[in-house]
Amino acid sequence: xxxxxxxxxxxxILEMNFINNEETASFEETDIDxxxxxxxxxxxxxxxxxxxxxxxxxxxxxxxxxxxxxxxxTALSAISxx
Numbered sequence: 001x002x003x004x005x006x007x008x009x010x011x012x013i014l015e016m017n018f019i020n021n022e023e024t025a026s027f028e029e030t031d032i033d034x035x036x037x038x039x040x041x042x043x044x045x046x047x048x049x050x051x052x053x054x055x056x057x058x059x060x061x062x063x064x065x066x067x068x069x070x071x072x073x074t075a076l077s078a079i080s081x082x
Contacts, residue, residue: 002065003039006032012041042069050074 003009009032016023024030032039042053050073057068 001041001043003032003041005034009034009039012039038065040065040067042067044071
């Protein structure tokens, strides 16, 4: 998702905080200058274990931005013996 203006940014923050009002509290920057910058947001569906997403590549043209991602599970598994 590419956020290109303040209205889109505020809507995303509102949606992220809908269930958990503190969801965006750890954001280091929320006052975005959309004349100079855009926000690329990659949001996973709810997972039952720890996952993260990494933007691995980005292609930008005059009319589009394409980014490529990789999802990784950080779930730990354990084997126990009797």
